[in-house]
Amino acid sequence: MGTEIEHKFLVRDASWKAGARGTRLIQAYLSTDPDRTVRVRVAGDEAWLTIKGRADGPARSEFEYPIPLADAQGLLALCHHPWIDKTRYLVPFGDHVWEVDEFHGENEGLIVAEVELSELGESFERPPWLGADVTDDPRYSNSGLVRKPFSRWA
Amino acid sequence: MGTEIEHKFLVRDASWKAGARGTRLIQAYLSTDPDRTVRVRVAGDEAWLTIKGRADGPARSEFEYPIPLADAQGLLALCHHPWIDKTRYLVPFGDHVWEVDEFHGENEGLIVAEVELSELGESFERPPWLGADVTDDPRYSNSGLVRKPFSRWA
Numbered sequence: 001m002g003t004e005i006e007h008k009f010l011v012r013d014a015s016w017k018a019g020a021r022g023t024r025l026i027q028a029y030l031s032t033d034p035d036r037t038v039r040v041r042v043a044g045d046e047a048w049l050t051i052k053g054r055a056d057g058p059a060r061s062e063f064e065y066p067i068p069l070a071d072a073q074g075l076l077a078l079c080h081h082p083w084i085d086k087t088r089y090l091v092p093f094g095d096h097v098w099e100v101d102e103f104h105g106e107n108e109g110l111i112v113a114e115v116e117l118s119e120l121g122e123s124f125e126r127p128p129w130l131g132a133d134v135t136d137d138p139r140y141s142n143s144g145l146v147r148k149p150f151s152r153w154a
Numbered sequence: 155m156g157t158e159i160e161h162k163f164l165v166r167d168a169s170w171k172a173g174a175r176g177t178r179l180i181q182a183y184l185s186t187d188p189d190r191t192v193r194v195r196v197a198g199d200e201a202w203l204t205i206k207g208r209a210d211g212p213a214r215s216e217f218e219y220p221i222p223l224a225d226a227q228g229l230l231a232l233c234h235h236p237w238i239d240k241t242r243y244l245v246p247f248g249d250h251v252w253e254v255d256e257f258h259g260e261n262e263g264l265i266v267a268e269v270e271l272s273e274l275g276e277s278f279e280r281p282p283w284l285g286a287d288v289t290d291d292p293r294y295s296n297s298g299l300v301r302k303p304f305s306r307w308a
Contacts, residue, residue, distance in 0.1 A: 001228040030192050030205060031185040036232045038184050038192050038205075049203070049219070051184060051192075053232045061232070063225050065203070071217050074155040078190045078207045078215070 004052065004062040005117040007124070008140060010131035016100050016113065020089035025101075027086075028079030032143040039142070040067075040075045047072030058135050059120060082106045082149055084142050094125030106149035112140060158206065158216040159271040161278070162294060164285035170254050170267065174243035179255075181240075182233030186297040193296070194221075194229045201226030212289050213274060236260045236303055238296050248279030260303035266294060 027041040039050045047069050053061035067075075076083065085104040090097050096115050103110040112134065115124050134140040139148065181195040193204045201223050207215035221229075230237065239258040244251050250269050257264040266288065269278050288294045293302065 001225045030190045031187070033185070036184045036234075049205075051203075051229060051232065061228060063221075063229060065219055065221065067217075067219065068155075071155045074215060075205060075217060078205065080190075 001061065001063050003059055005059045005120055005122075006114050006135070007058050007117070007133065008135045009113045009133050011100065011111050011113050012129050012131040014129075016091050016098070016127065016129045017089065020091050020100065022087040022089045022102070025086050025088050026076070026083055027142065028076050028081075028083040029143050029146050030075070030079055032080055032146050034138060034141070034143065037141075037143045040072050040079060042069065042072050042076070045069050049075070055136075055138075055141070058117070080146050082146060084145060091127070093127040096124050098127065103145070103150065106151050107145050108151065110140075110145070110150040155215065155217050157213055159213050159274055159276075160289070161212050161269050161271070161287065162289045163267045163287050165254065165265050165267050166283050166285040168283075170245050170252070170281065170283045171243065174245050174254065176241040176243045176256070179240050179242050180230070180237055181296065182230050182235075182237040183297050183300050184229065184233055186234055186300050188292060188295070188297065191295075191297045194226050194233060196223065196226050196230070199223050203229070209290075209292075209295070212271070234300050236300060238299060245281070247281040250278050252281065257299070257304065260305050261299050262305060264294075264299070264304040 025043050027039055030038040035054045037052045041048050047067050048064050049067050050064045086101045089100040091100050098113050098115050100113045138144045177197055179197050181193055184192040189208045191206045195202050201221050202218055203221050204218045240255045243254040245254050252267050252269050254267045292298045
C-alpha cells in the first residue's frame with residue numbers, strides 16, 4: 001500500500017517529444033468508480049493489478065500487484081470498454097521525470113503530462129511545454145476516459 | 155486464472171453443524187458488478203484479492219492473489235458496505251467437502267452450503283440437511299448480499 005501524489009497537466013506543444021522514448025500501455029478497468037478504481041495494465045510482457053482510492057487533490061491511496069501476463073489477458077476480457085491504449089514517454093526535466101501519455105483509439109488526440117511527487121507540497125519545475133493543470137478534473141483520469149472517452153467530449 | 159464451478163444450496167436444518175469447525179471470514183467488495191466482482195477477503199492473518207467474472211450457471215472465471223494483511227485492511231476501507239462477515243464450516247460428505255457459510259451482521263440468519271466441483275457435470279452426493287438449490291439466484295451471491303443484505307429482504 002502506498003499513497004500516490006501526482007499532478008496532471010495538458011501540454012502546450014509537441015516540444016516535449018524530442019528524443020523521448022515511448023512504451024505502449026494497454027489498460028482497462030474492472031471498476032471505474034472514483035472511490036475505488038480497479039485497473040489491469042499490460043506493458044510488453046509485464047502486467048499489474050492496481051487499486052486506487054478516491055483522489056484528494058493530488059493524493060490517492062494506491063495498491064499495486066504484479067500478475068502473470070496470461071491472467072492479465074483473462075482479466076482484460078472482463079473489463080469495461082473501451083480499453084485505454086496509450087504510449088507513455090518518460091521526459092526528464094529538472095529533478096523529476098515527467099510521464100507524458102499520448103492516447104490512441106477512442107481517446108486519440110489527448111496528451112497529458114504527469115509528475116509524481118514523494119510528498120505533498122514537494123516543489124517541481126514546470127517545463128516550458130506544460131499547459132493547463134487538470135489534476136482536479138475527473139474527466140482526465142484514465143477511468144474517466146473509459147466512462148467518457150475524449151472523442152465523445154463536446 | 156481458473157474456472158470456479160460451484161453449486162449453492164440452502165440448508166434444511168442444523169444437523170450439518172455437529173462437530174464442524176468454523177473459520178471467521180471478513181470479505182468486502184471493490185466491485186459488486188456481477189460481470190466483474192472484485193473481492194477482498196481476510197481469514198485470520200491471511201488475505202486475498204479475488205476477481206470473478208459473470209456466472210454461467212455454476213461456472214465463473216476466477217483469479218485469486220494472496221496479498222499482505224496490511225494491504226487487505228487498507229483495501230477493505232475502500233470497499234462497499236456492508237462488509238460480509240461469516241463463519242465458514244468445512245463439512246465432509248461423500249467424496250466432497252461442503253463449505254457451509256453462516257452469515258452474521260446484516261446477513262444474520264442466512265446459511266448457505268456450497269460444493270465446489272472439478273468439472274462441469276461432476277456428480278456429488280446430496281447430504282440429508284440440504285435445502286433448495288440457489289445456484290442461479292443472484293440474491294444469494296456474496297456480492298448480491300452486499301447490494302441487498304438478507305435482513306432487508308421482504
